[in-house]
Amino acid sequence: MLHSRPPSENFFPGTLWSRDIYVGDPYTFLFVKRGILQFVYVKPLLAIVTMALKVTGNYQDGEISWSSSYMYLTFFYNLSVCLSLWCLMVFFYATKQDLIGFRPLPKFLCVKAIIFFSFWQSVIIALLVSSGAIHGTEHISVAIQDFLICIEMVPFAIAHSFAFSYEDYYDMNVHSARMPIFTAIKDSLGLKDVLMDTLDTFRGSKFNYKSFEPSEGVPHIGSSRTSRIMAGLRYSSTTSKKRWLEPAPASKFLTTGRGINDEVVVEETEQLAFDDPHPDDSVEELYVASRSMLFGDYNYPVVGFRSPLWRQTKQKYRSSGYGGAESSSKSYRPIEQREGCVDVIVEQGKGNYVVLDPAV
Structure with missing residues (x-):
């Protein structure tokens, strides 16, 4: 995607070395990806170290001094935050035209504002308390930070409801979900x-x-x-x-240059097509027909979120019997026609699913 594009804009302090940066280079992309991902592991690691220092009584929250563990942990945390934020900005500007349909800017601002702004806010409060600008008890900086976060989370929550709207994932043409609730939870917890x-x-x-x-x-x-x-x-x-070109033979005197390795990479220009050993026209027809359906296997466990539609249809068959005339005077809303979607009423028998009536 970024292969043939020109380099994108660089940001300080990267501008001290180059005015632009080419994320399409695999080694530059690897550096940017590592810079973003390192914060995911540095944050919990520093949290574990902080808890260990608190248990042993060697951590004074908000204390700024050369003998304070808080200052050193804050320094490394700030270094990780700045590197991650810089890499995110580089990646965003390199791919902003490709991600415009996903509205990345409000999502980026909402998430990073909570993580980074709250951290820098706590550092500023700790500096003000340490310098004497704010007078109070020993834990006044922690109390002020917690109070401000409780207030700030209200507008942040409202902003999240717009940035991460459910409408981005809601499709009017989809009438069923493919996973039961416990299967979906298990899938979401897969790491x-x-x-x-x-x-x-x-x-x-x-x-x-x-x-x-x-x-x-x-x-x-x-x-x-x-x-x-x-x-x-x-x-x-x-x-x-x-x-x-074939890689040069390894030398015990000279090191290989960057990008030269012994990995065997299959040429992408080679054709991957192969002859079908057992051609069957009926199977091919079924395959073509299945591609025109929303889902291929209707016996798969399906959880519908538009329950009134199938409930009314199911009640209709209960009152009138299978294939019989409707005896109830109660009117039912007819099944609406939906292009590209098939509703099937099924009944589980002895180990099998029997199709009773298709409504196209």
Whole structure:
């Protein structure tokens, strides 16, 4: 996505080294991703250290002095916060046109304002108490910080209701959810993907020019293209194909350059199609028909959130019998026609689901 784009705007203190930054470079992207992700682990680690110091009586909250553990923990926490915020700003400006449909700016401001603004607010209050500008008891800085947070959370909660609106995930054409409540809770608590992504990020072995190079397209002219060429990438003068040179044999005297590795990367230009060993026209027809449906398997456990529709239909069959005329004088709202959606009334029999009536 960022491969052929020009570098984006850099921010202080990054401007001390370069006026712009190219996030499309895999090693730059890896640095930015690591800078964002490190805060996720530094924060709980410092919280554990703080609790251990409080238990042993070596932590004085809000005390600013060379012998105070609060000052050193605050320094490292502030360093982690600034690095994470800088990397987030770099990533945001590099991808803001791609993320415009997700409204990233209000989400970014709401979340980061609570985390970072409350931290810097506590530091400022601690400095004012330490300098004597605010007089009071030993824990006055903590009391002021807690009081201000209780007040500030009211406008923050209102802002969150607009930034993270449920309307972003509400689709009028979808009439059922695919997971029961306990399955959904179990799915939301799954952390394996986060753990694997963290390991890949901090290892960095998969972030190289070969893995990030698309089958077509030329990177923006600059240091990134030069680095790719130095890593062994060669362009064809007649076609849009690319190729990688074989890595040079390892030397015990010289170290390999950045981007040269022994990983075998499959060329993306190769065709992945293969012949079907057992062709069957009926199976192909079923496959084509299934793609026109909202869901393929109607026997899957489904939790409907538009209950009046199926409840009224189910009550209709109970009163009139299967296939019989309706005897009740009570009128029922007819099933509305919805394009691309199929309602099926099913009854669980002896181990099977029997379709009673489809309403298209």
